[in-house]
Structure formats: structure tokens, C-alpha cells
Amino acid sequence: MTIRFDVQNTETTPALRISSLAHRYASSGTPALQIDALTLDPGEQVVLTGSSGSGKSTLLHLVAGLMDPSSGTIEIAGEDIHKLNGHARDRFRGRSVGMVFQTHHLLTGFSAEENVMAALMFSDIPRGSHRERARTLLESLGIPTPAQRVERLSIGQQQRVAIARALACDPALVLADEPTASLDPDNAQVALDLLQDACRSSNAALLCVTHDQRFVDRFDRHEHLASPLEQLQGALEGA
Amino acid sequence: MSMSDWNIVTRSMRTRTFSSIVTILSVAIAVGLVTLLISMRDAGENSFKRGTGNVQMLISKEAGPLPSVLNSMFYASPPTTPITWAQYLELKRSYPFAWAVPTQLGDSYLDAPVMGTDESFFESFQPAQGTDWTLATGVYFDKPFQVVVGADASARLGLSLGDTISLEHGAPRSEGGHTHDEFSFEVVGVLESTGTAHDRAIFTSLDSSWIIHAHDRREAIFGHGITTSIDDLIHEDMKITAVYASLGDRKGALVQVLSALLRDPNWTVASPADTVGNLFSIVSNIDQVLLAMAIAVMLSSGVSILLALYNSMEQRRKQIAVLRVLGASRPRVFSMVLTESAIIGLIGGAIGLALSILGGLIVTNVLAQRVGIVIEPALPLDGYLMIVLASVALSCIAGVLPAIVAYRTSVVRALRPAM
Known part of the structure; x- marks a missing residue:
């Protein structure tokens, strides 16, 4: 069965549009996240900072459709991901959202190119081109030995494989969760360069969550995510 | 060649080689025992009766x-x-x-x-x-x-x-x-x-x-x-x-x-034919006990599949979560675990059949040498096929619980950085 997504022209439709988003912890009911509006245009690179507990990672999970928000909408390339159910949402995420994690989360026991091809498995890209596509991406990111198993690669190389995997399906949006946190300053610099360059060359919007203020200026826009408590304090001070 | 569910399942088994081999062997031994007993039961009696010829x-x-x-x-x-x-x-x-x-x-x-x-x-x-x-x-x-x-x-x-x-x-x-x-x-x-x-x-x-x-x-x-x-x-x-x-x-x-x-x-x-019949009526009681034991071994091998896969789920939660992030649906990860169970059942069943044939040759030889009975333990082809299918079916049943665990894996929890 072919599932068609109503993806609008990404040149005119924002890569990400968040409206009136609120999320509460299911167990306690206390607010975890509150965003009135956030929009990323195609190819735009936004860094999101915030204190610990401000809900940065929760936001990424909500955007990726891994959690459902308490209220509000999240549209990726014009598609409200939370209106999609089960299989359709999983397929949409695989095709439209790339994710880079702090600890890479590569599939151990598999080679670098197999990790990239694992992302392509769930796309509509013809199977015959998967290996070539994975190798090209890895070579462009400086991995000369794509057949090497990922656990034998250095941390910096593993991060490059993770970036290649996130961009394998030409996603409209790349979500990066503390992508430099496990790297030394030099490697962090290189990894961010690669991530930003790769997103730019594929016109993917990048939403990067970090607590590291050093890299804020490298992005098109900087957004600060205040925790619900900080927002309340701010509102009280304003009053 | 592109990646497929099959690659992921077989590679996952290879990364747990020891556990996979032990589980497959436990299935093989159970299938071998059941097959040998079933094939020898009829062959033995027929051979005994045949050996009495036309002597009244x-x-x-x-x-x-x-x-x-x-x-x-x-x-x-x-x-x-x-x-x-x-x-x-x-x-x-x-x-x-x-x-x-x-x-x-x-x-x-x-x-x-x-x-x-x-x-x-x-x-x-x-x-x-x-x-x-x-x-x-x-x-x-x-x-x-x-x-x-x-x-x-x-x-x-x-x-x-x-x-x-x-x-x-x-x-x-x-x-x-x-x-x-x-x-x-x-x-x-x-x-x-x-x-x-x-x-x-x-x-x-x-x-x-x-x-x-x-x-x-x-x-x-x-x-x-x-x-x-x-x-x-x-x-x-x-x-x-x-x-x-x-x-x-x-x-x-x-x-x-x-x-x-x-x-x-x-x-x-x-009366040789009657004596052989009497002998087998005694032996059949033992035979039924052995058959029951073989079925118990088969069930325990099912439990070992369940435990092996269930225990591996703890290590594989992250892998499952990553696949989910990449676009794998819950039913797809469920089917991957069931496929792994089926592979264990299929390989175990095939090795079990080979073991039963080898065991049959040994038992045949020993009986011929020691007791003078020439028997040819064999089942019709569809009998062997049924046994392998039963092995695969039992393995799949044993894989359902681990597959449910995989199905219900929380991606967010599995990918949360270790504190």
C-alpha cells in the first residue's frame, strides 16, 4: 500500500511550524514545556538553548513524533505529524526528520555504510541506489572506510556517521540533541561544521539543542527555551 | 545490496553468537529426539514382525x-x-x-x-x-x-x-x-x-x-x-x-x-509374530514415556528461546528505538523478533532432523550388531516437513512475548542518555 503525505512545496512551506505547544508530565500533570510559536524556514539553522529541565529534549521528541503533546500543533513541511497514526507517522518521520544524538546511537555490529543504509530502508529511495548513496555521503563527511564497523571508529568518526545517517533520506528537518556534548572542543567544532554544511547543502532546516553557548553565533537564529517555571517568574516580574 | 529486515535480524543473531547457537542447539536436540522416536517406533515394530518371516x-x-x-x-x-x-x-x-x-x-x-x-x-x-x-x-x-x-x-x-x-x-x-x-x-x-x-x-x-x-x-x-x-x-x-x-x-x-x-x-x-506384538505392547509404554519426555524437551527448548530473546531485549532496546526513530513501525520490529524466532526454529529443526538421521543410523547399527534387528527408521517426506514446521511454529509462539516487549519499547526512554 502506498501512503501519500500531503507535503507542500518546501520552498514556500516552513520546514517546522510550532503553534501553542504545551506539554505536561503525564504522571504529575505539571507543565514540562510551553512554546507559543516557533518556525524554521527550509534550510534555516536555529540553535535552541535553555537551562537543564527547560524541556529541550522533550521538544525534540515531540517534534519527531515520538511523544504526543498535551496541546498545540507541530507541522513538518506542512504536515501535522501528530495527526498521523502508527505506521504513517513512523514512515513520515523516517522520510522527513533526521536525528543526531549526543551519544550517536549507531547500530553496533553494523558497518558505517550499513548504518546509513538502515535509514534508507524506511524511505522511498530505490533500494539499488542505497549503498552508493551511503558511500557518497560518508565520503563527503570524511569517512574513507565505509565498510568499517562503527564500534571500531573514533568518537569523532562515529558522529560523522550519525550525521550522514540523519541526512540520508533528504529530510526537511534535522533535529540535533546536544551533538557536541560527547566531543572534545576541536572535534566539536569539526562536527558542527560538518553538520551545518551538510544541512546547508541539502537545504534541510536544522534545529540544534545545546547548552554550550560557544556555538550560538554559528547559527542563523538563536532561541532560548525558558522552563515553565522561568516563564512564570518572567511573567510575574513583568507584572 | 541494500539493508533489509533480514540483514538486521541475522546480524543481531551474529552479535549474540553464543546465545544463538545454544538456543538453536536446544531446539535441534529436542527436534532430533522427537523425530528419532517417532521414526523408530513404527520402523522397529515393522522390522521385528518382518524378521519372523512365515514361521508360525x-x-x-x-x-x-x-x-x-x-x-x-x-x-x-x-x-x-x-x-x-x-x-x-x-x-x-x-x-x-x-x-x-x-x-x-x-x-x-x-x-x-x-x-x-x-x-x-x-x-x-x-x-x-x-x-x-x-x-x-x-x-x-x-x-x-x-x-x-x-x-x-x-x-x-x-x-x-x-x-x-x-x-x-x-x-x-x-x-x-x-x-x-x-x-x-x-x-x-x-x-x-x-x-x-x-x-x-x-x-x-x-x-x-x-x-x-x-x-x-x-x-x-x-x-x-x-x-x-x-x-x-x-x-x-x-x-x-x-x-x-x-x-x-x-x-x-x-x-x-x-x-x-x-x-x-x-x-x-x-508364535513369533504374537511374541513380537507382546514385546512392543510392553515397549510402547516406555516409548510413550520417552515421547512425552521428548515433547517436554521440545517445550523446554521453546522456553529457552523465549528466555534467550527476552533477555536479549534489554540489550536490544536501544537498537529497536534507533530503528523506530529511523522509521520502523511497531509491527515491523515485532515481525523482526518473530523472524528471529522462526530462524532459530528453522535452523534448529533442520539440524534436529540431521541429528535424528544420524542417531537413527547409530541406533540401527547398534541394534543390528547387538540384537540382530535390522530397522530402517524413516518418515515420509511430509512427516519431516511437518516436524520442521512444528519447530518453526513453536519457536514463533515462544517469540511472541519478546516481540511484544519489542513492540512496546519506549523510544524516548530507550534513547535517554545514561545518567
């Missing part, structure tokens, strides 16, 4: 019908109580037998038992119901010191026409046995295979057996270096150990003769 009565002086049949028809061990030739002749005169073949066991060549008999053994006795003796080569013996070799004995011992052998007094490998080098026996015929215990025997004339025993007696009196011929035989030398008898189609007479012989304390009379 086996008459001996053994302790009971079962040892009589096992010793005199399946060559388990030599009968211990002899029948004199005079007693045999009297027996033959007393009852209206269609035929009564005298047989004498007690000698051997290497590990093959040697039966002394007369020409009626090949003329009247059919080794399997409806199957006459056929020579593969040569002729039947017609004078002393000639032997006709069973198909299996010929193949195993490398005996062919014109070979000469010396017999050993006593059962194969028995204590106190001695070789009669002074008498050379010539192989004059090799029999076609009958699929019965007789295939592993060597046949010679009663005269030959008697002369060997007469020689022992005479050596004890006259010392070494003497020669013994048929003319030296006395009544004491002329003994047999059992009579294969039949009354042909006269069923009414058979009942009368059987009941008369059963009443006579001098004879042990057995």
Missing part, C-alpha cells in the same frame, strides 16, 4: 517365548538348551507340520553368528512374509564345510565366493570361545539382502556344526592331532537349538498343535 511356531527348549524368539530368530545370543536330533525327529513325527526346519546356533565367524541348518531352511522358510531367499551370487551349500553368507555379513566382513573361513565355537566375542582352524569352510553363496536379522548371519549345514562339536569331544578323549569326519558322529553330537515350523494354511490344526505343545513341559513354543 518357533519350538525350542529356551526359558520362555521371548528369549526363544530373540535368540533363535534375531541372533541376540546363542540358545542355551539343546534339542537332540532324536527329539526333533519325534516332534516332527508327532505333529502335522507343513515344514519344520531344524536350526542350530552357537558358532560364529568374527562378529557374525553361524547357523547350522538344512536345505529346507532356504526352501520352506521365508525370511520375510512372501519373500523367498535369493542368492546374489553362487549356490546354496549341499555338503559339509560350505557356507552361504548373509548380505550384511558379506558386506561387513568382506566375504565373497571362494573365500575360506574358520569358525569359532561360541557366540561372537564370547568368553571361552575357540577357533577351529582345522576346519576350513568355503563361501559358496552370498544371499541377497532380506532386511531382516538373517542378513548378518552365515549359514552352513548341520553336519558341519556337528562335526566341529564332535571334534571337541574326540580331542578331549584322544588328544590333539586327530581328524574328525561325519562318520565319527554319535547321537550326543547331533543337537539343534530350535525348530522353525509351520502348518501352512491349516489354521484349525495350528490352534490344536499350539495348545498341545503349550501343555507339554518339554517344549517352549512361541
